[in-house]
Amino acid sequence: MEKKRVAILGSSGMIGQRFAHMLHMHPYFEVTAYCASDRSEGKTLANLWKLFDIDMDEDLGKSKIQTTDPKALAKEGVEIVFSGLPSEVAGPLEDACADEGMAVFSNASSHRMDIDTPILVPEINPDHLASIEAQRLRRKKGGYIVTNANCSVTGLALGLKPIVDAFRFTEVYVTTYQALSGAGYPGVPSIDILSNVLPYIKNEEEKMSSEGKKVLGGFSNGRFGDSPISIEASCARVGTRDGHLEAVFIKDRSMPTAEKIAKAFSSFRGRPQELELPSAPIQPIIVREEPDRPQPILDCDAGMPERAKGMAISIGRIRVNNDRLRFLLLVHNTVRGGAGGSVLNAELAFREGLI
Template sequence: MTVAPCAPEAAFSPIVFSALDTGPARDIEPLFAAAGSYVFSNASAFRMDEDVPLLIPELNPDHCALLPVQQAKRGWRGAIVTNPNCTTVMLAAPLAALQARFGLDAVMVTSMQAISGAGYPGVSALDIVGNVIPYIRNEESKVESESNKILGTLVRNGSAASVVAAPFVVSATCTRVPVIDGHTLTISVRLKTKASLEDLVDAFRTFEPKTAAYDLPSAPSRFLALLAAEDRPQPRKDAEEDGGMRITVGRLRTCPILDFKFVSLGHNTERGAAGASVLNAETALAMGFVPSTV
């Protein structure tokens, strides 16, 4: 392994995967993009910038159309593409199926997030074993805002493009639990239009990812799965499905306060981080937004 300074003149590559913390990412990623690299970032530094795609390829691959706008605005030869917070992925996936069919008005979500999501060295064993930590710094604000951008509508005006955020509201509580891998979310939703439980079952089971035609190497064989068993999904049994790239939903039922509630699960370091970034790169390349010569 060769270790080099984190600067384009020392380690240039046409495609760069960034797992930097937010502060360094804000300084370093633009240097690579300006030098001509396409930076696929797991950092939150640029996620909410209006000209930066916040990508879940199965849901919003058309948002890659922001890349030429980004390049023109910033004078870069390359560009930055971001993937969402690891928890947002497990939320946005099932919401997309419901938004497309019924519209969404309000969402309440509580996350039970695995310790691997805290990185290395992570959470002290004395803090997490036999315990739940009911606070993760800056996590809730990310979950509350990112799904709206991901599920927003791309609007084109000549050579310009922008995303109009989806109008539903999200209220999030994020917790850390003693699970190694796999984030579990309990989600309650209020829909825009009336629907039955059977309608939601059909919406989840028939949801088609928008990348199906591209045959992407890292894409799961099944993006969104609905389980009927009352005690599923579980991190130990379901997080690794499809190489950790599948989102699994279960415990779908009516909600006495909102309309419906369910559980969503995904692998936080595969679907929620490294695997997501690789899939973003495959998508941008397949759609022609990254030159095939790279």
């Protein structure tokens, strides 16, 4: 099979480097352009590597960064763009790539709430991919943008999907403990976070509510319909490196047993597992029985096979008390909640014949 030519935007950033790692030797895709701003132009990936947990492949490290020029990428035959751009610049650059006919898989928030753009989490809402048809019609060359959700939303929505379908709760309260890598590089000043917790992350709580409703909602007759679930979040930045921990609280008229809920989590599967997509974790939700798990340092990389490391979320401390349910979940913010989410989205689009 001839591999599709792809470009990474934001290659020098936290998400861009996860893309570089996950797309290296990918069975469907071949990275032919590593892009960033003119600040990084001409440097190699090895010069800029910031992922402490990944040994850089020698050949990958030699890849040179170029500036971000959508017209030039189209001329070079790039068909797919993975975007790890900050939202301040992503909007027009991603539009320009889609207008040049490329399929854009974005981590930025700029286009998430557009009326014809999906926030795709393939185990949850693979049917939302149909929304790109409207984009392909309005853009002259058939390109489109698919976004993935904010990193905390991705984890929460995956944790809610099995129980929402099976037990129909409508109100969710969540407190997050979010890792430093979630703020990009260099991110939060060290003096602000050392021996401290920051109880505010700009726009995060609002995103958890609005994006959660779209991800868990429906798509029919060419329109997205919000889920009736309300999500009330309190988001904090903590001094961990990777992995967002989320404490979830749900109250309803009646509550199934903790055992039933654990079974709904661990037996949950979706379209990526059905299609055996290369980056799909065999089991998307890992249930931990130990009283002190999940922990960011121990469970961030959950997911099998090797290519899907960090693509499963972990859930533990499932407690039911009469009509109340509590549990903790952990999502790798730059993998499942970031680059890996976009890679999985592109794999689904490819296998569905949309690239």
